[in-house]
Structure formats: C-alpha cells, structure tokens
Amino acid sequence: MAIPHDARPAARSGAPGTPAAPHLTVRGEARFDVAPELARLDITVGARDRDRRATLDALTRRNAAALDLVRSCGDGVERLETGSLTVTPELGSRGRGERVRGYHGTVRLAAELSDFAVLGDLAARLADLDLTRVDGLRWSLRPDSPAHRRARQEAVHDAVRRAREYAEALGTALDALVELTDTGVPDLPPETFAGTAPRGFARSAADEEPPPLDLEPQRRRVQAEVTARFTLVPPEL
Template structure:
C-alpha cells in the first residue's frame, strides 16, 4: 500500500514563571587564609538575600588557589560561585539589586524557565500532529488520492529529536566595582518561552 511520510512542528509560547541567576564573588589575599577571610566578609551581606522566600540556592561552590607569576607565587585567590533559582519572579528585582550592590565579580542572568511545561508540551504535540496531517492531506490531494489511516508516529524528526524549550533573553554584568547598573534600566520582565515539538508521521494513501 502506498504511503506518505510527513513532518509536523508545533510551537507554543508561555510566559516564564521561574528564573535562574549565576553570580560569582572573588577576592585576593597574600595568603589563602587572607583571601578566604576577605571573601567571607564580602559575601556576608549576600547570604541573607539568598534566604528569602521563593529563592533557592541550587549550587554554592568555593574555590581557593594560589596565583603564580612564572615560578613565583604571587598571592592567593578565593572565589564563591552561586547558582540561584527564583520561583517568585516578583522577587527578582530586589534579589538582583542586593546581589549587584554586593559588587559581584560576575553576574549572569536571569535565564527564564517554566516550572512545569507539561501543558505546553501537550498543546505543542497536538499542533505538531495537525501540521503533519495538513501536509499529508496536501500531498494526497496533489496525487489525486485520499489520506488513509495513520500507520506510524515518531517523536522528533525520526532521529531522536524531541522537545526543546527556547529560553529568551539573558543578561550579564561584569562591570567595574562600585559602578553597578541601574536596576530600573534593566529589562527584567518575564520573557516568553517557546516550547517546540516535532513529529514524523506515516499515513496510508487511498485511491
């Protein structure tokens, strides 16, 4: 029996309801202990900001090492890296304000996410199947045939491709100490996330 194979794409947009931020603080000292002591003092005002409701520290990593100038040791460096998840996006402005005020060495974010993309995925799946069917009906009509029953449906492009979420707009700050950006100048509005589903379908062709 003749058949036609088509690919369908479904895309659904949702407003992000979760954000993730990466931030690093770095200090120097003549010894490792001195570098760590300076780092501890520097992040003393940061930790309380990370204990707010709706804020979760996903990763907290300390790195301490010596600096070298050729074969000569030239002091030590201490770094604290955080990955912070914000489930209450209304608290994002104040959290970033607190982090920037503490003069981080590097701040990257927010990266926008969805807490639960199940509904969006299901809707995108329906759109992908409808798209594949519309294409198949077009080919059937072009051949003077009728579209028969579905033989096979594969998630993705028949090559293991599945669901993707496009996270929109991230920002980064690595400016000079003491010169933080103005928070009201940053676009911190929750962005749209596109959930994309692809499928490959095989349909029977009827005379």
C-alpha cells in the first residue's frame, strides 16, 4: 500500500535507505555501432640531402604538394593542420668533431575528412608523393554527434527499466529519483592502417595517377553508462 507523498521522509543523495524509504541502486547501459562521421590521415613529408638549403627546398616543395592535394578535396576537408617541423643535421659516424654529412627534414600534417568518397583517391595520391608517408585511417564521430546523445538517453532508459523490474519483483513501485551519475565508458581506440611510400622513388610527369584505394568505413562503437539511485514505496515483505 502506497503511503501519502507528504508523509514520506525526504531522501538525501548519499544517505542510506531506511525501512520507510528503501533505496534501490541500478546501472543503465547502452551500446551500439554507427557509421563514422570523420576519417583522419596522418601525413609525414621528408627530404634528405648533403646540402642544407637543398634539403629545405625539397621539403618546401613536397609539403606544398601534400597540402595542395588535401585542399583539392574542397569542403570534404574538415581540418588540415601542421603538427611539427623538424630539420636535423646528420653527423658522420667516423672521426671526431662536429662533421655534418647531411641534413634530414620532416613535416607532419594531419588531415580530417568528412567526404569519404574522395578519401581513397587522396590516400593513394599522397602515398605516391616522393618521400611521403601516410598513416591512418582513424575513423571517429564528431564530439557533438547525435549518436552520443542517443547513447546517454538509452542508458538512462535502461536504468529506469531495470529499477522498475526490481520494484515489480518486490511487489512495489518506484517512488523518486535520488541520484543519477554518469559513470562514463571510454571510447574504443580507433582502428588504423598504415602505409609508407617507397623512399627515394621519383615519379615522372608521364606516369599515370595511382588508382584510388578501396576503403570501407569502419563502424564505431558508441557506449554510455549511468548509475541511478531510487527510493521505493516500502514493500510488504
């Protein structure tokens, strides 16, 4: 038999349950897979020569070529950033002193795309550039993706459903929500593939463009987890 709401003792978060206001704590979960919204490519452009200026000139050209290829994808590029620039003198392994035998330079770029139709062609053309390494793919969702909202809501619905099932097993009903905690579930690490262009390979102007890679987007797992505490209408045991 339910007691009038005004006669029930006030429930406080963290307070233990009592026979007059028993507590029930449950976990709610949601897990499902969705299509990715973004794909990231990591690009490393390199140059090496005995002459410092020649190294810088080659690095500048190859960096510009990589940037132009990515930018040619237009609105399909969500983000394009330069991560780091390194130019390092290489010392000789023999003899004493600071004898420089050459220079090695690298530029690291990160490109994030939302248009997967151009992704395979871009990856192949980037990997075909001289001394250019392509790493990826990293499939992901946007931080504000509706999938995250759906997961959180489904986790709450799951917690309420579980709590009602426990209450029904006791022959009673839920009274009030005392506390709801987002316990969080870490995102799964994105799967990647990695490829490296042949080092020292020079493609002539007469060579054809490489065929696009056939890339299938990998579905991403979305998860959410909550802990909910309720008060119950005191059951008759």
